[in-house]
Amino acid sequence: MIKGIKVMLIPNNKQRSNLFQCAGVSRFAYNWTLEKQKYNYKNGGKFIKDKNLRKEFTQLKKIEEFKWLNQYSNNITKQAIKDACDAYNKFFKGYSQFPRFKSRKKSSPKFYQDTDKIQFTDTHVKLEKLTVSRKKNRQKFNWIRLAEHIRIPYGEDIKYVNPRISFDGVNWWISVGVECSENDEFPSNEGIGVDLGVKDLAICSDIDKPYKNINKNKKVKKIKKRLCRLQRRISKKYEMNREGSSYKKSCNMKKLENKLRKINLRLNGIRHNYLHQTTSEIVNRKPMFIVLENLNVKGMIKNKHLAKSIQEQSFYEFYRQIEYKCLWNNIKFIIADRFYPSSKTCSRCSAIKKDLKLSDRTYICPECGLVIDRDKNASINLMKYGQLAINQ
Structure with missing residues (x-):
């Protein structure tokens, strides 16, 4: 049995920047794959398998313009290419809509980590190649603090499935599947x-x-009231900064939206x-x-x-x-x-x-x-x- 566990990360400023960069690399590889598939289809070509695209992407890294990709884990780009091919294939099978290009502003930042390279302790998780330096003081950047201690099991016998790091607009999270033994107990109490x-x-x-109903709680009502006031405040700011059919977003508006x-x-x-x-x-x-x-x-x-x-x-x-x-x-x-x-x-x-x-x-x-x-x-x-x- 595989159980999914999701825990919040507490990165420092340097780690936070590196996480956004890793998400950007994943987005670049996804969009590159989608562009290749679309161009190939327009010219009458067949579906390109992800293993062929991964080989081509490896050759792309050797070009001077794209050498910056070597600073990041190749597992991030490999999985992004695979995800794009799966999304493209599902569309032609009728399972989903045509995949869109990932936007830097609108799409949620996320990326994959290799199951063999990721490591957990009681309090930290080690991600692959957040820093390329081999110095001990720089290697510490690879270890990110977990918000909940002893939540994710670790050890030599533990097998992890599909570790993903994602950003929800405020916090970074890690989600991972852990293989657990099945429960043999069958309850016999009344239904x-x-x-x-x-x-x-x-x-x-x-x-x-x-x-x-939790929504009738005083605490929730108070937060909802604060939410309504803030929404009205942001709406007024937008109307004040209106320029024809578009809006000019100020720094204060961005702060309010973050709140x-x-x-x-x-x-x-x-x-x-x-x-x-x-x-x-x-x-x-x-x-x-x-x-x-x-x-x-x-x-x-x-x-x-x-x-x-x-x-x-x-x-x-x-x-x-x-x-x-x-x-x-x-x-x-x-x-x-x-x-x-x-x-x-x-x-x-x-x-x-x-x-x-x-x-x-x-x-x-x-x-x-x-x-x-x-x-x-x-x-x-x-x-x-x-x-x-x-x-x-």
Whole structure:
């Protein structure tokens, strides 16, 4: 089993400059490959394999104009060429759109590291050829500090898969796959039905207390208020610096945009952290199965009154985390049919209340008289759906 781990890097100023340079080398190799493929196709040529392009790129480094490429790891350019060929090939197979050239301003800086050359310790990671000097004091630039200690396992027996370094606009990150032994334990506890909503994030069938909506927290509301003020401030700056149909961006505007980027990242970090805490808590109860309903999020967003609240809940991210955490723990992950009436069905007598409205937060059964919270009723029905799915 391969587990993906992503950790923030804390580079110094020199390392930060070198990381941007490595990302620029990767972008150059990607664009060079794409240009070669396009030119070859226009002249009636066939698809050029990446191994042939890598050989040609090696010869390119010998030219005086491109000798600067020798200062950086050749694994960065090799993988960039391979990525460009894969993207180009996928377009002709109908899997994706035609690959675009990477822009220095718009594309996110990222590059690849070789699995054999990368090294980890408790606190640092060693990247290949950040500096070409062999002096000990200069070699220290190759070791970059990790924000989280002892997060990534290391040793002779550890195998790493596809290490990538990326920049999100504020911080540098390293993501790497680590081969781990599979879990042999199969949980036998009662299954859990999970009903997702806007009022509360998740309501589970096995506990009475719901997982609250983090966006209603005072801390998040305060950050969102600050975000709105900063957006209005930037918008006014743009209108002031308008020159016809274009805008003149000043240094102060760039500073404000950087602040805006930091606040957005902080807000997303709080939401994703809460989702991880919630999903881990559900999975750690070791149920036999977990059932989620297949929500029509695209249709729900069309409601202008609820669109923003639904987007902030990040339902897709919740599904994704539950799915891979179930896979790690040998828990069966079941998605209920979209048209299964989990909210309208009575969890005691299975009668269906067809006139149930979205504003009705309490479910009152017309047949047996059951009075229960609407979302709790839906979660119990989802749990029963999972039991039927396993028994079939």
